[in-house]
Amino acid sequence: MTPENAPESRWSDLDRPPLNVPALRRALLVPGSLWTSLDVVESTGSTNSDLAQRAASLPEGAVLIAEEQTAGRGRLDRSWTAPARSGLFLSVLLRPGPNVPVRRWGWLTLLTGVAAATGLAKAAGVDMSLKWPNDLLVTVGGEERKTGGILAERAGDDAVVVGMGINVSLRADELPVPTAGSLGLANAISTDRDPLLRAVLRSLEQWYGDWRGAGGDPGASGLQAAYAAGCATLGRTVRAELPGGRSLTGEAVAIDGDGQLVLTAGDGQRHTVGAGDIVHLRPAD
Incomplete structure (x- = not known):
C-alpha cells in the first residue's frame, strides 16, 4: 500500500499524539x-450529548473526552469543530445538590471558565482571560482571540453536564474563523495535551469543591471575585445582542450575584443581561 492511499493513523501527525489514557487515569482517578x-x-459527534444520554447510570465525576469531535455545540447550538487531536474536547458530569440551590447552578459555566483559565495559565504559560459568559480568550499578534468555549446543560433533575472545547495546537491555516486562536498561536510553553488536561481537571475539582462547600455562594467561595478579576468584558463598552433581536449598548461594570452581566447604558440606567451574545466594542481602559 502506498503512502498516498494508506489509511490515516492516529500517529499520522507526530505533533498531535493521542492522549495517554492509562497515565491520565492513574493521575486523576x-x-x-x-x-x-x-x-x-x-x-464522536458531541461529548455533551453522549454523556447526557448516560448520565442516569453514572456517578458524579464521570469524564468523557474525544480525540475528535465532529458535531460539537456551543451556545445557541453553534458548531465547534477542529482537527483530530488538536485540542481538548471533553465533558464532565456534576451533581451539585442537595446543598447547592438550583438557582445557583447557573454559576457552573462561569466556574468552569475560571478553572480552565487558571489551570491553562499555569500549565501552558499563556495569559488567559474570560469573555462573559463562556469564552476563553488568548492574545495572538496583539489581538484578542477565542481559544475555548464552555457549555453547561441540565441532564435530568439532579445533574449538569459541562462541556469544554479548547484549541491547543490549531495552526493559523486551520482556524475556522479569523477571530479564533489557540494556545500554540499564543506562544504556549507546551501544547502537550496530557498535562494541560490534568491541570484543567484538577483546577475544576478545586473550584467546584470550594463553591459546593460554600453552598454555591459565589461570594463566600471566592468565585465571583475571581471571575471579575479575569473577565476581559468588564470595564469595556459592549453591545449585548439579546433574544428577540434586541440589542443594548453600554459599559460592562459588574458581574452580579446571579452571574449576570451588569451594563450601564448611555442614559445612566443599569441593566442586567442574563443571556445573549456580547460584542466587545473597545479595549478596556
Whole structure:
C-alpha cells in the first residue's frame, strides 16, 4: 500500500499524539477525587450529548473526552469543530445538590471558565482571560482571540453536564474563523495535551469543591471575585445582542450575584443581561 492511499493513523501527525489514557487515569482517578471515571473515544459527534444520554447510570465525576469531535455545540447550538487531536474536547458530569440551590447552578459555566483559565495559565504559560459568559480568550499578534468555549446543560433533575472545547495546537491555516486562536498561536510553553488536561481537571475539582462547600455562594467561595478579576468584558463598552433581536449598548461594570452581566447604558440606567451574545466594542481602559 502506498503512502498516498494508506489509511490515516492516529500517529499520522507526530505533533498531535493521542492522549495517554492509562497515565491520565492513574493521575486523576485517585481515592477522594471528584473524578470517578475517565473515558477517551477516537471520535464522536458531541461529548455533551453522549454523556447526557448516560448520565442516569453514572456517578458524579464521570469524564468523557474525544480525540475528535465532529458535531460539537456551543451556545445557541453553534458548531465547534477542529482537527483530530488538536485540542481538548471533553465533558464532565456534576451533581451539585442537595446543598447547592438550583438557582445557583447557573454559576457552573462561569466556574468552569475560571478553572480552565487558571489551570491553562499555569500549565501552558499563556495569559488567559474570560469573555462573559463562556469564552476563553488568548492574545495572538496583539489581538484578542477565542481559544475555548464552555457549555453547561441540565441532564435530568439532579445533574449538569459541562462541556469544554479548547484549541491547543490549531495552526493559523486551520482556524475556522479569523477571530479564533489557540494556545500554540499564543506562544504556549507546551501544547502537550496530557498535562494541560490534568491541570484543567484538577483546577475544576478545586473550584467546584470550594463553591459546593460554600453552598454555591459565589461570594463566600471566592468565585465571583475571581471571575471579575479575569473577565476581559468588564470595564469595556459592549453591545449585548439579546433574544428577540434586541440589542443594548453600554459599559460592562459588574458581574452580579446571579452571574449576570451588569451594563450601564448611555442614559445612566443599569441593566442586567442574563443571556445573549456580547460584542466587545473597545479595549478596556
